[in-house]
Amino acid sequence: MLVSAGYLRELAEKTLLVHGVGEANAHLQAELLIEAELRELPSHGLQRLPRLVARLNAGLADPRATGVARETRPAVLTVDGERGLGPVVMMHALDRLAGLASSKGIALAAIRNANHIGMLAYYAEAAAAQNLIGIVLTTSEALVHPYGGTEAMLGTNPIAIGIPTGTDPYILDLATSRVSMGKIHHHALTGTPIPENWAVDGQGRRTTDPEAAKAGAIAPFGEAKGYGLGLGIELLVAALAGSAFAPEVGGTLDATEVANKGDILILIDPAAGEGSAAGLAPYLERLRASRPADPARPVAVPGDGMRTRRGRALTRGVEVPDHLHEEIRALAEG
Amino acid sequence: MLVSAGYLRELAEKTLLVHGVGEANAHLQAELLIEAELRELPSHGLQRLPRLVARLNAGLADPRATGVARETRPAVLTVDGERGLGPVVMMHALDRLAGLASSKGIALAAIRNANHIGMLAYYAEAAAAQNLIGIVLTTSEALVHPYGGTEAMLGTNPIAIGIPTGTDPYILDLATSRVSMGKIHHHALTGTPIPENWAVDGQGRRTTDPEAAKAGAIAPFGEAKGYGLGLGIELLVAALAGSAFAPEVGGTLDATEVANKGDILILIDPAAGEGSAAGLAPYLERLRASRPADPARPVAVPGDGMRTRRGRALTRGVEVPDHLHEEIRALAEG
Numbered sequence: 001m002l003v004s005a006g007y008l009r010e011l012a013e014k015t016l017l018v019h020g021v022g023e024a025n026a027h028l029q030a031e032l033l034i035e036a037e038l039r040e041l042p043s044h045g046l047q048r049l050p051r052l053v054a055r056l057n058a059g060l061a062d063p064r065a066t067g068v069a070r071e072t073r074p075a076v077l078t079v080d081g082e083r084g085l086g087p088v089v090m091m092h093a094l095d096r097l098a099g100l101a102s103s104k105g106i107a108l109a110a111i112r113n114a115n116h117i118g119m120l121a122y123y124a125e126a127a128a129a130q131n132l133i134g135i136v137l138t139t140s141e142a143l144v145h146p147y148g149g150t151e152a153m154l155g156t157n158p159i160a161i162g163i164p165t166g167t168d169p170y171i172l173d174l175a176t177s178r179v180s181m182g183k184i185h186h187h188a189l190t191g192t193p194i195p196e197n198w199a200v201d202g203q204g205r206r207t208t209d210p211e212a213a214k215a216g217a218i219a220p221f222g223e224a225k226g227y228g229l230g231l232g233i234e235l236l237v238a239a240l241a242g243s244a245f246a247p248e249v250g251g252t253l254d255a256t257e258v259a260n261k262g263d264i265l266i267l268i269d270p271a272a273g274e275g276s277a278a279g280l281a282p283y284l285e286r287l288r289a290s291r292p293a294d295p296a297r298p299v300a301v302p303g304d305g306m307r308t309r310r311g312r313a314l315t316r317g318v319e320v321p322d323h324l325h326e327e328i329r330a331l332a333e334g
Numbered sequence: 335m336l337v338s339a340g341y342l343r344e345l346a347e348k349t350l351l352v353h354g355v356g357e358a359n360a361h362l363q364a365e366l367l368i369e370a371e372l373r374e375l376p377s378h379g380l381q382r383l384p385r386l387v388a389r390l391n392a393g394l395a396d397p398r399a400t401g402v403a404r405e406t407r408p409a410v411l412t413v414d415g416e417r418g419l420g421p422v423v424m425m426h427a428l429d430r431l432a433g434l435a436s437s438k439g440i441a442l443a444a445i446r447n448a449n450h451i452g453m454l455a456y457y458a459e460a461a462a463a464q465n466l467i468g469i470v471l472t473t474s475e476a477l478v479h480p481y482g483g484t485e486a487m488l489g490t491n492p493i494a495i496g497i498p499t500g501t502d503p504y505i506l507d508l509a510t511s512r513v514s515m516g517k518i519h520h521h522a523l524t525g526t527p528i529p530e531n532w533a534v535d536g537q538g539r540r541t542t543d544p545e546a547a548k549a550g551a552i553a554p555f556g557e558a559k560g561y562g563l564g565l566g567i568e569l570l571v572a573a574l575a576g577s578a579f580a581p582e583v584g585g586t587l588d589a590t591e592v593a594n595k596g597d598i599l600i601l602i603d604p605a606a607g608e609g610s611a612a613g614l615a616p617y618l619e620r621l622r623a624s625r626p627a628d629p630a631r632p633v634a635v636p637g638d639g640m641r642t643r644r645g646r647a648l649t650r651g652v653e654v655p656d657h658l659h660e661e662i663r664a665l666a667e668g
Contacts, residue, residue: 072439072606072607073437073438073439073440073603073606074408074409074437074438074439075408075409075438075439075440075441076438076439076440076603076606076607078606078607078608103407103408104407104408104409104410104438105406105407105408105409105410105442106407106409106410106440106441106442106600107409107440108439108440108602108606110607110608110609112608133570133573133574145624146621146624146633147633148626148627148628148631148632148633148634149621149624149625149626149627149633150624150625150626150627151624151625153620153621153624159563161566161570163566163569163570163573165569170565170566170569172562172563172565172566174559174562174563200627204625204627221556221557221559221560222555222556222557222559222560223555223556224636225508225555225556225560226555226556226559226560228506228508228636229493229506229508229563231504231506231621231635231636232495232497232504232506232636234617235497235499235504235614235617236467236495236497238609238613238614238617239467239497239604239607239609239610239611239613239614240467240602240604240606240607240608240609241607241608241609242607242608242609242610243609245617247620266440268442268574269407269410270573270574272406272407272410272412272442272574273406273410273412273444273573273574273575273576274412274444274446274574274575274576275444275572275573275574275575275576275577276573276576277573279572279573280569280572280573283568283569283572283579286487286581287480287483287487287565290479290480290483290484290485290487291483291484291485291538292482292483292484293482293483293484293534293538294482297482298482299480299481299482299483300482301565302558302562302565302566
């Protein structure tokens with residue numbers, strides 16, 4: 001069904017409040033889910049709410065925790081997320097880190113023991129809205145095979161980059177896997193084969209069968225280079241956050257394990273540099289105006305499509321599967 | 335001809351000394367060129383030396399400059415490279431930045447007005463050798479088209495990441511272009527067609543003709559994701575270093591323009607985090623031992639191949655084209 005974002009936000013907040021989450025925390029967690037829906041990223045949207053409620057009920061997610069930050073160096077925070085909700089721990093860390101980044105020029109927070117932080121673009125945008133460059137890294141369960149390999153040994157290890165430009169910020173948010181496991185699940189649900197280069201089955205053979213792929217591993221994006229980048233993120237996060245490596249990670253796709261992945265947030269104050277954020281927008285305009293491969297599809301800059309989809313969904317509403325809506329309505333009754 | 339790395343290093347140093355470069359600077363610049371040759375990366379090796387000499391002779395490269403660093407914030411240096419040799423300015427910045435990174439936990443240097451810095455892996459290794467995580471970014475002339483575009487609007491914008499692991503460091507060094515322009519030149523020289531997805535010609539049409547591709551643009555690696563990453567690097571470097579955007583960049587492929595690209599160096603002290611560098615090596619061992627797609631080709635970790643090639647070349651020698659050797663020998667005579 002097609003419903004308004006406002007209605008969904010209230011429904012998600014109510015669901016969280018009923019399950020013991022404090023008002024500010026419920027607002028923030030609901031916002032992350034709704035912002036993902038508005039950008040047509042359902043894998044990071046409301047479908048995560050029932051699992052989150054199960055995690056709250058199981059004591060795997062602490063409804064009140066905001067994380068405890070320790071300043072290990074003048075420009076580094078390490079954060080014990082205390083099993084808090086991912087967005088709550090992240091935004092507390094970001095608020096504190098912004099002060100460090102402004103005074104020191106660059107600052108890093110390494111976060112462990114927080115729940116799934118959702119769509120990374122949100123934090124990149126939050127940084128850019130404070131006129132800071134934001135770089136966000138996170139890890140996940142083992143879902144991706146190495147280049148030249150066939151076993152799931154790496155997380156989907158996304159990176160987001162937010163850069164203020166004087167007008168709309170540059171917002172990049174990408175997983176280092178070829179596709180998301182959510183997309184493979186979608187193919188399985190609709191019974192459509194997947195392209196040959198997406199995944200291997202449990203025996204390590206290339207497969208076009210989405211059910212077989214679910215038991216196997218996703219390819220890294222961009223062959224050896226994307227693998228290298230995803231592995232670099234795996235190592236950076238583990239080295240700094242003290243979090244687990246993908247094969248031992250649990251807690252973002254289940255309601256039985258403590259979330260033991262890690263998250264990294266780096267903020268940089270562009271005013272500490274010699275360039276000008278306002279100088280970026282004209283270059284991006286030239287890029288958009290450059291000759292496209294298909295005359296009907298102008299060159300886009302990361303963040304453009306997301307803003308278009310969000311604006312459209314704010315007007316038209318968000319499409320939510322009936323069964324999911326019913327499930328959340330029932331959860332909201334407690 | 336096959337010659338020893340030691341011979342080549344002496345020859346390169348002598349060539350630089352004869353053209354007014356001070357001893358320490360000549361040593362460092364020669365080292366970058368030879369280390370690229372040892373890793374079978376000739377595009378960043380001795381073939382750059384004649385152009386470098388021309389740049390010295392034209393006053394576009396200052397043989398003595400080491401760069402002037404300004405601490406704009408406690409964890410940020412901005413560096414005016416004073417037209418110095420790229421490796422000289424970079425290593426001076428790295429040495430000073432290492433102190434900041436150790437005390438502040440993380441530190442960033444934004445460098446402009448330095449010549450081509452060569453193979454990025456060198457700096458990532460230098461950071462890891464000091465038990466620091468190193469992230470290196472640089473920009474270049476416009477050689478890469480946007481995803482969905484056809485005009486050269488972006489640099490090849492490489493990134494290197496060095497992470498100490500307890501044993502061999504993790505060393506990633508990749509351009510965000512599908513291939514290097516050097517590789518396309520190599521196809522042109524040998525008269526072999528290029529794969530269809532590498533490049534477009536001057537009219538923006540996909541081409542397999544390397545000569546046509548030289549007048550066109552290279553595709554980004556990894557489609558939209560690689561484009562986003564390359565563009566993010568373009569923006570980060572320009573915003574912080576105050577350097578030019580790719581369409582206005584000159585000076586790394588010619589002997590007529592001042593080098594106006596930018597370079598970024600970020601160093602992080604892993605001891606400021608909660609993880610353990612020594613914990614990374616066992617995970618990388620598991621990765622190497624995981625099931626390969628081809629039983630004859632074990633899974634590799636970025637840095638592995640480079641170390642193998644380097645070790646082999648130290649024993650066997652380095653293959654240098656006769657004409658290049660003659661050209662450099664003539665330059666070494668002054």
